[in-house]
Every structure is written in structure tokens, then in C-alpha cells.
Amino acid sequence: MDTAQVRLWWLPVGAGGHLVIHTSRWWELWRSVRERRHPRPLFHAALEVAADGSTYAIEMTPSWGQGRSERGVVAEGPVGLRALGRLKLFRYEVRCWRGGIIPDLGYAPEPPLVFNVSTSGADALRARVPQVPDMVWGAKMPDGDMWNSNSLVSWLLQSSGIDAGALHPPHGGRAPGWRAGIDAAR
Template identity: 45%
Template sequence: MLGSWSGDTGGEAAEGGEMGAPARESSIDLYWIPLGAGGRVVRWNGRLYEAISSRCSGRPAAALYHSALIVGDRSHSYTIEMAPVWNLKATQRGVVRVGPVGARWLGRFRLFRYEVRCWQGGFIPDIAEAVDSPQRVSSDEGRVRRVMTLVRSAPPLTWGRDELRVGDMWNSNSLVSWLLACSGHDMAAVTPPGGGRAPGWDAGLALAERGDQTTTQARLDHVDV
């Protein structure tokens, strides 16, 4: 199984942004990006998934969103996001964790691997298409420190699978909701724009409620995926 990877948090200037631009205050900003922004394949796959999911659930189809964070610690800003390892060409992306996509054994192949980034001075692809963003969820210095600590210990669960057995798959939204919930935010006040949905969000909340990553990891070590 793929485990932790203590990567550099970003020593190069990000494309389209200044490296390590000073943050004016401690902050945690949430961005909601339409699923598939900038890519037709992901967009149409997302629409197909939502059409099937909404029909099975007996509810109207909704717009789907991918979430990411930009965190400022008074000295620098950091982009926190979970994404495929191959979707950016920058050599330094602030990678702090890696995990498999689809099935744990597939993670040995780069095509089926994701990374968690905590990227100093980094950027979010397609941020220009974000909706009702940024949302300032906190200006508390303690919560900023907590998020920055937590992201380096994010569990490398399998993207697209429900290994937690909570009825929701693990993905990039799970990481964001887990970070915010574990750092003491009021999650009832954090929702996607305009009645949209963020698949995977509930999986992150469920893991945060359990609170014991050691127990969760021990369970996963015995899951045949």
C-alpha cells in the first residue's frame, strides 16, 4: 500500500503566481470548482455519474464541485489540494502524501496514483472557473496551524472507493472536509454553491467523527480491495 511521502512544500515559483507571496493575515479560503472545469472527459463523466446517482437516489441532478483550500500563515500562502500526480508538470508541487486510485494495487502505476499537495506559493488549476469563491472559512491562527499539521498526516485511502463503509467514496472533497472538520470548523455552515453537490464530502466528515486514524488504518490493512 502507498504510504506517506514527505515532500518539499514548494521551492519553485508556481506557474501563474509568485512563489511564497506574503499572506496579509492568517486565513483559510475555500474554493468550489465545477467538476471537469477545463476538461471535457471529466466533465461528461461527472454528468453521467450524477445522472445515474440522482436517478438511483430519487432526487434531481445537481451541479458537482471539486474543492480546494488556500491557507495563509502570515508569512506565506499554501495551496492544499488532492489531485492526480500527472495533472501538473511543475517539478515542485508541495507533495506531502500519495495514495492509490480505483484499487490499492493499482497505486503502483503512476496513472492510478494521486497526491496531496501543500504547496507554498502554488496555484489551483482552473481557479478562474470557481463559483462563489473564495469563501473565507477562518482567520484563526490556531486553525491555520492545525490544518497545516493535519494535511501531512492525511490518510492515503483509495480514491473512488468506500473503504470506510460510510456510503460515500473517498476523493479530493473528502480531504478538504476532513481537514476543516478536524480543525474545529462549523461544517453545517460549509456547503457547495447553489444546491450543488460535492461527492466524497461526507466521507471526510465521517472520518473526522471517528477521530482515530490509527484504528482506521488498522482496519484498512485488512480490507481486500
């Protein structure tokens, strides 16, 4: 059996100095007060799939500020409210980028979690990326979690036979949206 690897990277939200680091810190502070707990570090999940001599970068990011270069965009969706999605500022893109990069890997606090899978399993996971549920980024799901980039990754893992419910971000951190992707996959 030919083998491939699925690598799960946990990246600190806002790594690289993005604006989201400030908004996410305020959001986490507000959530921690509401939930009567201490604030925890927030993480964004991204995947790399290595098979047949190629590596694919899989993640969900904002559409704005990306330029026009090839980045493997296979799906897009609205941010905040579906109606706002008509404006590029309120759109996200889902990438499955052969030979692509995940820009903030240098900020990962630890090496990726590695899952050895069959080449056909890796191909099936990549084929599912464009089929991600058409959800609004930030929309509250029935279980109270929100849909976001972590939801894409947990949805892909769970629907590929990897128990995403058993995976957790490092350092006691949180990955908002993780549960939403698992629930959507079930």
C-alpha cells in the same frame, strides 16, 4: 493574536475542460436516476491558507500529467483499487504548496468562503495535511459516501474545528465525498 485566513473554494468538477467533466456527468446522471432525483452540479473543494505573508494551496489531484515541477506534494495514494496504485495513472497526490496555485480558480462560481483563524490554527491545519487518512480514491465508505478530494478538504476543516457539516457547495450542487471526510475526522 495574529490572524490567518482559510479560504474554501468550490470549483465545478471538470473546470478547464478536463476529461473528468464527462465521466463525472455520467456518474451524476446514474446516481440521480438511482436516487430518483434531478442531476445536480458537482463541485470539487480546494483550500488556500494565508498566514505570515505566505499562501498555501491545498488540494488532492491525480498524479498523472503533472510534470516534474515542484508542487508541494506531501502524500500520495491509490485510485480505484489499492493494487492499481502501483501505476501512476491510478495515483493521486495531496498538495500543501507554499506559493502554489489552484489552476481552476477562475471557474469558481462565487468567491471563497473565508474563515479567520489564529496563525497557530492555520499552522496546525497545514501540519495535518500530510496526515490525511490513507484511503483509496473512489472507495466506498461505511456511510455509502466515497473517499476523494472533497474528503480531504472536509477532513481538514472538521479536524481543525471548522464545522464542515454546515458547509455546502453553491447553486444546489453536490460535493461527493464531503461526508466521508467529516466522518473520518470524527
